[in-house]
Amino acid sequence: MDHRGSEFVGGIDGSMDGGYLADLKTAWIALSGTDDDKQIAVHALDPPSGRQLWTRGLEQGLCATEPVSAGLVCAEAIATDPSTGLGTRWRLLVLDVQSGRVLRSTELNGWFTLIHVHDNRIMLVEQRQPAPHAVVRLLDEKLGDSRELDLSGQKQHAGLFSNDRIIYRKFPIPDGPALDRPRFRHVANGLIALWSGSSTAVIDPRRGMVVGVLRCSRFMDDGQRLWCNDGQQAVAYDYRLRRLHETAIGIRLAFPVRDPEGGDVTDPVFVDMQGIARRVDLATGKTIGVLAPTTNESVWGMTLEPRIAFSHGVTLISDKHRTFAVDARKGFELRHTDEYEVSGEVLSRGGDLLVLDSMIRRIEGATGKVLGTYVHGVGLYTDLLGDTLVGYGPGQIGRLVDP
Structure with a gap:
């Protein structure tokens, strides 16, 4: 159309x-x-x-x-x-x-x-x-x-x-x-968070009240507590917005790109000042090791963190060298590859992952094998609506054939 x-x-x-x-x-x-x-x-x-x-x-x-x-x-x-x-x-x-x-x-x-x-x-x-x-x-x-x-x-x-x-x-x-x-x-079993700028407002729509406004960005729910960045560290809150604990200075949440069809509970990924993905004990905030040996990049003088995309229990962490598939909650690497980078969304479909950036890559969920790639000419972006792949952009919207 x-x-x-x-x-x-x-x-x-x-x-x-x-x-x-x-x-x-x-x-x-x-x-x-x-x-x-x-x-x-x-x-x-x-x-x-x-x-x-x-x-x-x-x-x-x-x-x-x-x-x-x-x-x-x-x-x-x-x-x-x-x-x-x-x-x-x-x-x-x-x-x-x-x-x-x-x-x-x-x-x-x-x-x-x-x-x-x-x-x-x-x-x-x-x-x-x-x-x-x-x-x-x-x-x-x-x-x-x-x-x-x-x-x-x-x-x-x-x-x-x-x-x-x-x-x-x-x-x-x-x-x-x-x-x-x-x-x-959507967090904490019924609350709506409005994350904007360096703050997040948390609203209880059923009770018609403001739960609170936090100095808090990159807001997410790990299923037991809320996480966000406050300055140079990440902070955990309970569902009543009471502060629980924080990470060490210099350990912050990576940007939480997640599959919207996968729900609002997300496995947090933390990075240090060098861009190394770190394992953090979610119950205490303590750093316990390396999750993936990624690094920051410098583009035109700007520092870029590794890209993170979460879908149905698998997190892809990508820098300019490699992409790591990890179980961030349990803290171990599933596999890594230098075949592709992740710069956009990752969606789950039929047990496989669809990596969406300049092209669509279909990745076998169990092995990480690239099953196929697909470049389409319908708009600039790709999404999955139900079971249908859609290309879209300012000029056009179109249904896509599966890769």
Whole structure:
């Protein structure tokens, strides 16, 4: 499917992990617009054929990547600030996935840049002016039971923002602080973490409350405790956000790229200042050895850590020399290879791993053998929606043949 005169828009929910497509099983959801994020429209695509089921204009549109039980949740600006172009009043919509018919709607004042759904609860994140000022709105699937959680009184609130912000969407954000590389994580049996900049806000949507805001980045859940980086070390917290222990100075979490279909529990990987992947006792934070003999790289004067990708119990750790497959939780190497590097996501499919970067590599899960490679010309990126490989990018979305 190829839309002339506009392009597909990444970060459909406003987050850095939002991507170009949401898989709602009976339809794939995509946004399109001009290259400055104007004239946004939402499209529902039939997964087997790519045929467009319906489309709808959605000014400054955002759509959640997970539905409520009734359908797709989207938001559109219905009033804007004439001097900045910021959306100041929004219509929140629940749309029938197959027809695009409006099932429910409500209107809210604010400037919303993130939308998220989990367990039939809707979360909207607002950036108020003057910044920094973040507010979370919670609603139920019927668009009622609204709660407003103002984060500005939390001690580490300002760390969610940065003047050197990086964002996926091209909203008309004024100069000055803005939410920086925001991401959502589901942790601790029902909590939602908003990780942005150097801080993470943890929300309990069922109780409608802020659990806390931590000076905390690279946020993850190892299944028993929460981990994140605080300065030059990693810190563990319990599920009530009570500090448990920390690593030695200079031992930090590697960036946690994980297979979203594998759930939200992730095996942490720690690296030292030289880029060596280290074994850390998760119960104490103590360093107990080397996990993989990786090194940092220098590119145009920038230091790059080894790349980490986790999927279904296997972690791939890659530097410019080799890629190591490890069981990070148990702390041992499964195998290593110099056949390929990992620079993107790793997804699990039928017991094999799909390594996604400039090409798709299918890796036998049990042995690490490269079973095949595949280069496609459909967009810049690759994803796995259900059992279907999809190529996509600003210009095109297409179903791929298996490698």
